[in-house]
Amino acid sequence: MLKVTLSVLLLAIITSVFGYQQLQATLHSPLKVANNTQFEVKKGTGFNQLCKQWQANNWVENCWRYQLLAKLDPTLTDLKTGLYALNSDSVISNIKKINNGQQVSFSFTIIEGQALREVLAAIKNANNLKNDLKEQQLSQQILGSDMHLEGWLFPETYHYHNNDTISSVLKRAAQKMQQTLDTAWQQRAQNLPYKTAYEALIMASIIEKETGLASERPLIASAFVNRLNTNMRLQTDPTVIYGIGESFDGDIKRKDLRNYTPYNTYRINGLPPTPIAMPSKAAILAAVNPPTTEYVYFVSKGDGSHQFSTTLKQHNAAVKTYILNKKN
Incomplete structure (x- = not known):
């Protein structure tokens, strides 16, 4: 009886050690990608689907270990849509980046002294922005009034994410200009x-x-x-x-x-x-x-x-x- 008990205990220890080793291997297993590899998480993508996409790209060897880990930590399944820059850190750290919504950031700069037509020409060619501008209703769309848009976009660098709209960037620029002008006008000579x-x-x-x-x-x-x-x-x-x-x-x-x-x-x-x-x-x-x-x-x-x-x-x-x- 003692020998059976010792055998069972030894098996449990071995199993625990093996399980711990597997857990550590899963936690530290690297994602097999080049640094700054862009990957888009589309709307409706689930955890299992994400892992299978990565497996199809040969970025992970198998998914069962990560699926098991997700059972232990359900927060890993909370995937936020967007474009992400993956790297060769652990698979889990890349998943957590997606959990936290740490998307790739792009930027667009309005230069001091640019005319409206120059700003519009430049922003229409900006990377990863959706052109939703209504050319015949531009002032209404951006300012909410019929006032001419010229002069109303504050010169600054604006950061945005993949598939953000042009109008959302221009609205931020217009709001910044309005705030700047209002403050200055209150302090006028x-x-x-x-x-x-x-x-x-x-x-x-x-x-x-x-x-x-x-x-x-x-x-x-x-x-x-x-x-x-x-x-x-x-x-x-x-x-x-x-x-x-x-x-x-x-x-x-x-x-x-x-x-x-x-x-x-x-x-x-x-x-x-x-x-x-x-x-x-x-x-x-x-x-x-x-x-x-x-x-x-x-x-x-x-x-x-x-x-x-x-x-x-x-x-x-x-x-x-x-x-x-x-x-x-």
Whole structure:
């Protein structure tokens, strides 16, 4: 009887040791894939189906061990749909990545100063985004209003997952711009020539396009504010270019300055009807809190910076120095 008991006990120990070893082998068995192998878990995929797909790809040798483990830990069967980057870590760690919804992340960047048509062209070519845009109802779809979408997409990098929609990314960009503009407008300076936050957004877009030098944005803003406050026309080339549209060939001609468009600030008083680009936060802050100066003129030095002047005489001298002399 004692020998039988010892035999049974020994068998139990051996079985336990073998079971423990099998458990450890299952927990640490690697998934046989190259790192960053993309795999899509489609809607309705179950645990057994997932394992069989991996077995068919020769990523796992068999499924019974993982099916048994899933009986012990039912949370492993909670699979979240999406696109995942698998690696050669353990099978279980890859399954837990799917349990936790750690999908592959993609990104799209709206660049400061981009026009709406440039943003739309770029995002339609972005990887793994569904194009659900309603071209004839774009403003309603993104803003929930008929306001022109130009200027309303905040320049930033936006992360998204496989099969997210273009509209969902643009809505986030619009919400970020609205929040940024609202905050800046609440902190605006006194005696600005804008009646609404939207007019400040228009000005910010012009500032954004007028200079590529971030440190000059406040001075550009000051000069434009001074012009509007003294009933001068803005006379800024970027608005003219925007009014010309896609037919612009890269060179502003005298006829372009004479031709009337709603955006030709050499011909119209005040601001154009809409923004002309996507302004940065810095440009918005410059528009609503410009420094106090007497500048009303500025001319490009040709190196990205500008020479600012308070009188027409000073401006003409600067034009002669930086523009006319270089042409001679």
